[in-house]
Amino acid sequence: MSTRRDFIKIAATGLGGLALGAGSVAWFRGTSRWAETAAKAAAGFQGRFPTYCEICFWSCAGWTYTDEEGRITRITGNAGDPHCNGRLCPRGTGGVGAYYDEDRLRTPLIRKEINGKQEFVPAGWDEALDLVAERLKEISRKHGPESIALFNHGSPGDHFGHLLKAMGSNNIAAPSFAQCRGPRDTGWYVTFGTGVGSPEPTDIRDTRCLVLIGSHIGENMHNGQVQEMADAIDRGATLITVDPRFSTAASKSRFWLPIKPSTDLALLMAWIHVLIYEELYNRDYVERYTYGFDLLKEHVRNMTPEWAYGITTLQPALIRETARQMADAAPSVIVHPGRHVTWYGDDTQRTRAIAILNALLGSWGSRGGFYFAESVQVPDYPHPEYPTPAWSWQDLQREKYPLAGLAVSNVLVEASLKETEESRRIRAWIVAGTNLPLTIPLKKTLQQAMQDVEFMVVVDTMPMEITGYADVVLPECTYLERYDTLRSLAHREPNIALRMPAAEPMYDSKPSWWMAKQLGERLGLGSYFNYKDYTDVLEWQLQQLGTSLEEMKKTGVKKFPRTSGPLYFQKGENYTFNTNTGKIELYATELAATGYDPMPVYTPHEEPPPGYYRLIYGRAPMHTFSRTANNPNLTDLMDQNDVWVNPRVARLWGLENGQYVHLKNPEGIVSSFPIRVRITERIRWDSVYMVHGFGHSWKKLSRAYGKGANDTELMSKVTIDPVMGGTGMRGNFVTFVTEEPVAKEVES
Amino acid sequence: MRYAMAIDTKKCVGCSDCVVACQTENNVPIGYCRDWVTESVTGTYPLVEIEIRSERCNHCDNAPCVRCCPTGASHIVEGGVVMVTHNKCIGCGACIQSCPYDARYSHPEGYVDKCTFCHHRLVEGGRPACVEVCPTRCMYFGDLDQPQSEVSQILARRKWKVLAPEAGTRPQVYFLV
Structure with a gap:
């Protein structure tokens, strides 16, 4: 099939600007000296610049250090x-x-057809920005600004989101909702009237019992949580981990429940049964705050541990014992809501069960359970009101997923297909900081949508797979080289953090705020970007907050007193929840009203066919999704993923430790690259496990290319969560291909 | 004064932050390391146990690397820290062979390198970079001659072991188990 948009190799010949000059000795190639550092170095001051991390969403505040010559040497945390x-x-x-990755995007690139072949041609910023502005203007004029969508992750989304809203579109989606934590926040919302939020307000520091359902804290390096979990271990808190894999967290736990995958909901319902029928629940809390207890009691009457045993393979005595442990610790107990929870398509309901458990234990709003987090409201820098879009993602989702509180990325992808109704069709994409091909598992739809959109601009620091589909690539400088929006994340104490550059941008890369402002001015929206430099915005905002850029440069972080009241419910406090009944809804009236099960019901999921194993994936502490797979420091720690295989399975297949195999799913998809076998007792015999984010098919990622397998490409089956549109990804199975598969074309 | 390190295997999650922090603190070239993380798995599913250890030079009291060094580049300084003077090292590698912990490596610039307990930080009253960065706070460092130091306290309170005690090196990195 001839395609309008060929996948372009950024490493194609003829791109002199991208040629790699030197090998490994080039790490510390000189960068232009940052004026401020030089001045300080002259005064005998070692440069130290506040930042907050962009490598993951936890956004920890830190200090970037530079040496006497102004070169970045290290980053440490802000105490x-x-x-x-x-x-x-x-x-x-x-x-x-x-920062030092020599594979970084270096200059703007424009797709051009040369002698019948599409290529990326390096361009100056004016040329690239003029082109982007012209195309967006044209598409906006013909089809309305709503036909332009933004897919984003992290800080660049702040700036491009502002641009999009100024243009009159609100079609902004982050895969972090429908491919990650959306079900959890939806399940929480219909129960407690609020999402869980990020970072999760889990009071692990003071907990007596922490229950993890497939959540592998310590392998997911959600910093504050890992720290508090270690503190909890020190204090002798009881850890209960439910996981078919002996995760690191499981190895630290007093109870490990090696559950049969896909059956978690049955276990959760059995726990609810035990708490209710053994009268272990927090009676005061349930009476004061909850709605629908009697309905729930009747609902779970037959969901006994013996019933769950046949489903989960967990001994009834173990189910009872762990429920009693939770009740003993209550209300200082946390049944963790998890984070990446798009597993089996009934994920909102599973998270609902977790929410109900927490309500029965009285942990929401209790010390050692969940605290009430508070964040600082950073005022918007003055700009004209955003125009009201004629339509938005809400209109696309209203009927299908009425309870999805945020834009569902896959809905916007589907709305980009040619067959979409003209008046509700997305025509152009801005993709900022998210590598969609390794993120959204609906491969065919995604590929088709990327062909069907009329224009795509990709903003990234690295030549990720997504950049190969762009019409224009805009190279962003790394977080160590730029100012950004103030970080304001909820915590026990409200706080803000500043990110400032520790060096000038390398190559011809630029900060997102600058790109958005340049585009805004070209689109006649200069009044929305009424400042010379982003420091003007920060200075104004910080003054409103009673501080200054000068102060923040010295401290990096500023804490503010709480204004929303205590961290926990006070004894006997009455509280109105943001639900239909004003109570915590054990029976969810919102779900009932929209036609979903008001209380969770376990339904069996498909099992692997003979000879196949369930594909479970997760995180490694030294990597964030696919975005760090080329980082020289982090690949030095881990440069590929392994497929974990139980020794019994390995014997059946004659596999040896360290051997490379390809993986194949029942739909016939074979992994593009081989993956190394790790034979370990840490995984069940009905499953295999791998870390997500490897198997890059992009040659320009010199360290990541071809290293390990890409789990996303093996996900041919996606089970959509009917409540909020999440893409359940754990219903996929793989088998081993031990012979070298017939050579096939790999996108690269 | 006797510097020592105690590492709590019950808290360590094996994230390898200690390894990166050491690399950036000590300018260790990519592809090399002064500390590393091991994981040993015992048992059969579902009765499994893991021990994760962050390992490095043990700064042994009876250090074979110092005894075998022909130039005196490997030596012991105050506090029992085993150091290598780079410009006295001829890169012969005898110390690498003698170390039962495989704690030393040949630096591409021609000398042998290894953990110094971040001696440059100790002399300024600081602690090693790995200890400072560890998100789980599983590493304790201090002076064993001071009964009040956190390392003395934790070793008095908890069960511990050292690696390869049979080698007779009297290692000073302790693992809490």
Whole structure:
């Protein structure tokens, strides 16, 4: 099939500007000296610049250090930051690698057809921005600004989101909703009237019992949580981990429940049964705050541990014992809501069960359970009101997923297909900081949508797979080289953090705020970008907050007193929840009203066919999704993923440790690259496990290319959560291909 | 004064932050490391146990690397810290062979390198970079001759072991188990 948009290799010949000059000795190639550093170095001051981390969403505040010559040497945590307490995780410490990565995008690139072949041609900023502005203007004029969508992750989304809203579109989606935590926040919302939020307000520091359902804290390096979990271990808190894999967290736990995958909801309902029928629930709390207890009691009457045993393979005595442990610790108990929860398509309901458990235990709003987090409201820099879009993602989702509180990325992808109704069709994409091909598992739809859109601009620091589909690529400088929006993340103490550059942008890369402003001015929206430099915005905002840029440059982080009241419910306090009944809804009236099960019902999920194993994926502490797979410091720690295989399975297949195999799913998709076998007792015999984010098919990622397998490409089956549109990804199975598969074309 | 390190295997999650922090603190070239993380798995599913250890030079009291060094580049300084003077090292590698912990490596610039307990930080009253960065606070450092130091306290309170005690090196990195 001839395609309008060929996948372009950024490493194509003829791009002199991208040629790699030197090998490994080039890490510390000189960068232009940052004026401020030079001045300080002259005065005998070692440069130290506040930042907050962009390597993951935890956004820990830290300090970037530079040497006498102004070169970035290391990053450490900011001791005043409640999100990291002065300690970054390996990715944050290794953030220097994002800066020194010689594979970075270096100049704007424009897709051009030369002798019948599409190529990227390096361009100056004016040429690239003029082209983007012209195309967006044209598409907006013909089809309305709403036909332009933004897919984003992290800080660049702030700036491009502002641009899009100024243009009159609100079609902004982040895969972090429908591919990650959306079900959890939806499940929480219909129960407690509020989402869980990020970072999760889990009071692990003071908990007596922490229950993890497939959540692998310690392998997911959500910094503050890992720190508090270690503290909890020190204090002798009881850890209960439910996971078919002996995760690191499981190895630290007093109880590990090696559950049969896909059956978690049955276990959760059995726990609810035990709490209710053994009268272990928090009676005062349930009476004061909840709605629908009697309905729930009747609902779970037959959901006994014996019933769950046949489903989960967990001993009834173990189910009872762990329920009693939770009740003993209550209300200082946390049944963790998880984070990446798009597993089986009934994920909102599973999270609902977790929410109900927490309500029965009285942990929401209790010390050692969940605290009420508070964040600082950073005022918007003055700009004209955004125009009201004629339509938006809400209109696309209203009928299908009425309870999705945020834009569902896959809905916007589907709305970009040619067959979409003209008046509701997305025609152009801005993709900022998210590598969609390794993120959204609906491969065919995504590929088709990327062909069907009329224009695509990609903003990134690295030549990720998504950049190959762009019409224009705009190279963003790394977070160590730019100012950004103030970080304001909820915590026990409200706080803000500043990110400022520690070096000038390398190559011809630019900050997103600058790109958005340049485009805004070209689109006649200069009044929305009424400042010379982003420091003007920061200075104004900080003054409104009673501080200054000068102060923040010295401290990096500033804490503010709480204004929303205490961290926990006070004894006997009455409280109106933001639900239909004003109570915590054990019976969810919102779900009933929209035609969904008002209380969770376990339904069996498909099992692997003979010879196949369930594909479970997760995180490694030194990587964030696919975005760190080329970072020189972090690949030095882990440069590929392994497929974990139980020794019994390995014997059946004659596999050896360290051997490379391809993986194949029942739909016939074979992994593009082989993956190394790790034979380990840490995984069940009915499943295999791998870390997500590897198997890059992009040759320009010199360290990541071809290393390990890409789990996303093996996800042919996606189960959509009917409540909020999330893409359940754990219903996929794989088998081993031990012979070298017939050579096939790999996108690269 | 006797510097020592105690590492709590019950808290360590094996994230390798200690490894990156050491690399950026000590300018260790990519592809090399002064500290590293090991994981040993025992048992059969579902009765499994893991021990995760952050390992490095043990700064042994009876250090074979110092005894075998022909130039005196490997030596012991105050506090029992085993150091290598780079410009006295001829890169012969005898110390690498003698170390039962495989804690030393040949630096591409021609000398042997290894963990110094971040001696440059100790002399300024600081602690090693790995200890400072560890998100789980599983590493304790201090003076064993001071009964009040956190390392003395934790070793008095908890069960511990050292690696390869049979080698007779009297290692000073302790693992809490």
